[in-house]
Amino acid sequence: MKKIILSVLLLTVVCFDKQVLAQDGKALFQQNCASCHAVAKDLTGPKLAGIEERVPDKKLLYAWIRNNQAVLATGNKYFTDLYNQWNKTAMNLFPNLTDEEIAAMITYVNTEAAKATAKPVAGDGSAATQAQQSDNSLLFGILTLILAIIVLVLMQVNSNLKRLSDEKDGIPSYEPVPFYRNKAYIALFAVILFIVGGYYTIQGAIGLGRSKDYQPEQPIYYSHKVHAGTNQINCLYCHGGAQQGKHANIPSLNTCMNCHMAINEYAGEKLYREDGTEVNGTEEIKKLYSYTGWDPDQKKYVNEPKPIEWVKIHNLPDHVYFNHAQHVTAGKVACQTCHGEVQEMGEVYQFTDLSMGWCVNCHRETKVQFTDNKFYSIYEKFHNDLKNGSMDSVTVESIGGTECQKCHY
Secondary structure (H helix, E strand, O other): OHHHHHHHHHHHHHHHHHHHHHHHHHHHHHHHOOOOOOOOOOOOOOOOOOHHHHOOOHHHHHHHHHOHHHHHHOOOHHHHHHHHHOOOOOOOOOOOOOHHHHHHHHHHHHHHHHHHHOOOOOOOHHHHHHHHOOOOHHHHHHHHHHHHHHHHHHHHHHHHHHHHHHHHOOOOOOOOOOOOOOHHHHHHHHHHHHHHHHHHHHHHHHOOOOOOOOOOOOOOOOOHHHHHHHOOOOHHHHOOHHHHOOOOOOOOHHHHHHHHOOOOOOOOOOEEOOOOOEEOHHHHHHHHHHHHOEEOOOOEEOOOOOOOOOOOOOOOOOOOOOOHHHHHHHOOOOHHHHHOOHHHOOOOOOOOOOOHHHHHHHHHHOEOOOOOOHHHOOOHHHHHHHHHOOOOOOEHHHHOOOOHHHHOO
16 A cells, blocks of 8 residues: 555656756746847847757856856857857856756757747647646646545555454454544644645735736737747837836837838738637738728828727836836846747737746846946946956846835835
């Protein structure tokens, strides 16, 4: 009986471990790499898909990730050429990353690269993609319940076997108390119910006002996958305010018409909503024309324009101060760090919960890009510490990024 229970528990632990490892790889990538790198697209740094093919020496690759300057000092041709190709932009140092953490990130990169190169199945729609991204919580819950039932059954079997053994040895036995009247079982059930109920109550309270995965249907189906992904339109072309001000503004209709004066038909890959229904891209462009008053045949505006009532997705509480320019221009944070792989999204959804804990953890772990960044030129002490080796990097927390007044004043 003990062997059976241990085997089942071991199998469960292994299943959970694989899931946690995959999640850790994604989390580590988002924390350490996503501000400069994407899996299948060049950002501040080169895309990471195929990194193991380009650098087959595992020891050299890990050394580069931890301390690229030390590898450059050895005169390695590949990395020296790469450094020059990217305008000698210094990569952050990650000396504290373990081999297991780096391996988890590379596994995540390889998995995402395989997804990006896989051919989509016709008619599967975005709903299938969302299903693939589910965390299997329901499955694990069912497995846990099954294991609990198995444990209870085995305990009853053990009790009956003990009673039969006692009867054979002449030891008097008493009629066992039914489990639903057994005080130990009742107490155990009450404790489990209290823990589970408390957990979900706390999670519900924490989640009040948060909108992770919120994905409203917009007046016009605007696919970021087509615009930012396929057509490689820079995020800041439409959302210039993110670079120059507090808010990442919604682009004006004039910005849309810069391209759609000439592009009046959609001829790309098929578009699908989250429920799997197909979207007619050309009809969505016509909706844009109806809002702007543009006549594609006469090539001029013939009616008065009217505003598009876009549904806002990302919202922060009124008592929270957040400045996009401070992060994008000074901090050089990539859009994907907070908004996810937007270039892979049809209709955009909220990638993270934008909670205070999420922001604070980011500030604790994100390394400030001091190199060739005039915004941080006044931090003379940190620059000197980096030069003499007393510090290997400076985090946002080091320059006051976790002080309450930075976000609440």
